[in-house]
Amino acid sequence: MASSLPPALKRLGQNFLIDPNIIRKIVSLAALGPEDTVLEIGPGRGALTAGLCAEAGRVIAVEIDPQLQPHLQDSLGHCRNLDLRIGDALAFPFETLPLRTVVVANLPYYVSTPILFALLDARARLDRLVLMLQTEVALRLAAKPNSEDYGVLSVLTQEAAEVDLAFRVSANCFRPRPTVGSAVVHLRIKTQEGFEPVRHERFRRLVRASFAHRRKTLVNSLRDEGYPPEQIARATAEAGVPPQARAEMLTLDDYRTLARAFDRDSV
Numbered sequence: 101m102a103s104s105l106p107p108a109l110k111r112l113g114q115n116f117l118i119d120p121n122i123i124r125k126i127v128s129l130a131a132l133g134p135e136d137t138v139l140e141i142g143p144g145r146g147a148l149t150a151g152l153c154a155e156a157g158r159v160i161a162v163e164i165d166p167q168l169q170p171h172l173q174d175s176l177g178h179c180r181n182l183d184l185r186i187g188d189a190l191a192f193p194f195e196t197l198p199l200r201t202v203v204v205a206n207l208p209y210y211v212s213t214p215i216l217f218a219l220l221d222a223r224a225r226l227d228r229l230v231l232m233l234q235t236e237v238a239l240r241l242a243a244k245p246n247s248e249d250y251g252v253l254s255v256l257t258q259e260a261a262e263v264d265l266a267f268r269v270s271a272n273c274f275r276p277r278p279t280v281g282s283a284v285v286h287l288r289i290k291t292q293e294g295f296e297p298v299r300h301e302r303f304r305r306l307v308r309a310s311f312a313h314r315r316k317t318l319v320n321s322l323r324d325e326g327y328p329p330e331q332i333a334r335a336t337a338e339a340g341v342p343p344q345a346r347a348e349m350l351t352l353d354d355y356r357t358l359a360r361a362f363d364r365d366s367v
């Protein structure tokens with residue numbers, strides 16, 4: 101006998117997809133084949149999971165809510181390639197994933213940014229990600245310099261991946277309906293050649309410090325965040341960053357050049 105469904109928990113971001121067209125569009129965007137392992141974060145009631153299991157070689161689905169387990173086991177019992185794990189995605193051992201894993205998720209919005217950063221940290225194991233996000237976050241991921249949405253999330257995501265805003269999704273496609281708009285993004289992880297964790301940590305610190313005081317110039321922002329003035333002066337001059345520049349004016353390449361100029365002081 102099928103297990104009855106527990107009510108959706110708002111605190112866990114449980115807005116379940118009910119529109120088969122959107123589910124098909126997400127699965128098709130992931131372009132899966134039998135050679136692919138998929139990591140799904142938050143399978144919920146399994147709306148997407150069944151489609152992923154039909155296309156991929158293996159699906160690892162991590163769900164935090166143990167109440168959903170009996171339903172998932174009942175409804176997806178026929179999916180021999182499903183590996184269901186009950187636990188917090190933030191504690192998932194990403195290093196155990198096979199190389200070139202594909203992430204597909206309708207993310208819980210309350211924790212989407214920490215999960216996104218955890219996934220970007222695990223990028224060496226990943227090939228591409230198809231993520232449903234709050235529209236506002238999706239726009240920030242894809243934003244270009246000199247726009248209101250451009251910030252830390254844009255630079256750090258675009259440093260790791262090519263970002264495409266794929267399509268928007270109406271609130272009517274979920275039960276319960278979310279109070280915010282939703283959009284699906286496609287991230288293709290960039291080559292990992294030359295990736296050095298220590299340098300990357302310094303890059304991340306620099307980008308965060310640059311945007312820490314949006315109304316100030318980049319130079320003042322970095323100074324307020326504890327970078328020594330003489331180092332700022334030398335590195336910005338070397339990187340060709342004008343003294344009046346603000347964080348949102350710099351491209352990803354500008355940040356890379358600036359980080360390399362700071363690195364020369366740190367090694």
Ligand code: SAM
Nearest residue numbers: 112115116117142143144147164188189206208
């Ligand atoms: N994939 C399903 C769908 O599209 O209908 C459910 C998506 S729902 C927006 C988000 C899911 O993530 C919920 O099932 C929720 O319980 C789960 N979740 C919330 N926080 C989580 C976490 N930290 N780790 C893993 N799953 C989480």
